[in-house]
Amino acid sequence: MKIAIVTETFLPSTDGIVTRLCATIQWLQKSGHEVLIIAPDLGINEFEGAKVKGVPARTFFFYPDRKFSLPTHKVKKYLQEFRPDIVHVVNPALVGASGVYYSRRLGLPLVASYHTNIAQYSSYYRLPFLLPLLWKYFRILHNQADVNLCTSESVKDELTSRGFRNLHVWKRGVAVQQFGSQNYDQTMREYLTNGQPEKTLLLYVGRLAAEKGIERIRDVLEGSSNLCLALVGDGPHKETLRCYFRDTNCIFTGFFHGEKLAKAYASADIFVFPSITETLGLVILEAMASGLPVVAARTGPSSEQIVDGTTGLLYLPDDPNSLKETILKLNEKTIRWKIGRNAYNVARSFGWDESAEQLLEFYKLAYNTHSHRNRYLLGLD
Structure with a gap:
């Protein structure tokens, strides 16, 4: 399977999202799948055999320690060149919004995963008036996906109550051989x-x-x-x-x-x-x-x-x-x-392999859901 991952954050940045992505990409590559990573350009061009296509990045006043990429047509170019079977947009917000938009425009199966309570953060950065708008924005982005993933049952319940659709829980994992x-x-x-x-x-x-x-x-x-x-x-x-x-x-x-x-x-x-x-x-x-x-x-x-x-x-x-x-x-x-x-x-029972295997099944689900929808719209089903 050819998999394009569009993410708001990647190496050399360090957080739980990057940790999960790195473990997942390693497993996918070793299992014979081809992965393309589209991420803010922070000087990384390759990871575990997967190409990293950088998007121009800059800092913003609200988070000066990290660079972010704005929506860009470059995402369309990279997707057209790679021709993936599935697109996975991780935490769509800025450049991830381009991943959602161009996946739909190009007719590609789409998975989106929700990892960060960005809307909830607004109160910590003295912007509570943005909360309703942020929830609406993220709901619109996620509801264009064939499959939506989140990382816990409690978050799934909250997102469901806020109108997010097609939700599933993506298992957690840990590098069991690294820690102890x-x-x-x-x-x-x-x-x-x-x-x-x-x-x-x-x-x-x-x-x-x-x-x-x-x-x-x-x-x-x-x-x-x-x-x-x-x-x-x-x-x-x-x-x-x-x-x-x-x-x-x-x-x-x-x-x-x-x-x-x-x-x-x-x-x-x-x-x-x-x-x-x-x-x-x-x-x-x-x-x-x-x-x-x-x-x-x-x-x-x-x-x-x-x-x-x-x-x-x-x-x-x-x-x-x-x-x-x-x-x-x-x-x-x-x-x-x-x-x-x-x-x-x-x-010790939460290795990353099980999490990655589950994600591959979600990719297959999104691919089949997308294919079935297209056949239905064409009157073939």
Whole structure:
């Protein structure tokens, strides 16, 4: 099968979408399929044998740390040259809107996947008046697809209630061979604890953005002198967070990748993920696969990954004391070890192969749905 993937983000950017895409593309290429990636031009021309066609990219005031591509006719040119069997538009918003438009114009089967609560982010960037317009815009884009994918049952329920059609849940996955307690590294722990390895190390991995709610963790640090925090990641909120966490036991590391990231997970004690805006949060599964107990907000997507009290702990985001109280429940090493071991055992069953195989079935469904619709319109069925 020839598959064109149009995405708003790709390497060298790092986030859950890119992680999922890279694992999926690797599997598709190894399975004999041909993949073309159309993405913002960030200097990457090839990935795992798949060609990357770049689209001019630029930064915007609302997110200066990342480049985005606007809608462009170049997407049409690339699709016409490649002649795919299926087009998959990932998180359609800007350049992805071109993917949707030209797929329809060229009569190509279309899959669209929803990964980010962009509409929900509007309140964090002081643009709440845009919320109804954003939901309408994304609904129009997605409802042109033959198949729509999302990453959790709770998000599927919300999108259904907002009029999105043809929805399916795309399974989560994790690089089970990459993560694990065997990656513990004393030097990494020394670094992440700022030379205080005897303290309990809290770890956050992800974008440093306003919608992630990272500020909530400061109260936890101030409530116990035995805690320290490492924020692994980068983003537009970094300098604000540096000021906010000044004079606390907190360090900023920037992004980690590969072996370095695996060592960071394995060398920490507790993974803390305070965000309430996630459609899934793949870093939760990475932390679980590393044997870490996870403390996350009690939201629909997080509750689908964590069994409270067994594979992690869920705090109540509306209670200002809940995060601190929940983390302090993990003071005892034996409790942390037990929950971390349970999390590890669960996470090992979520390899990326199953997720990629499922996606291929969705591609076939979209192809068949599109073909059937065309035959119906032509009066052949």
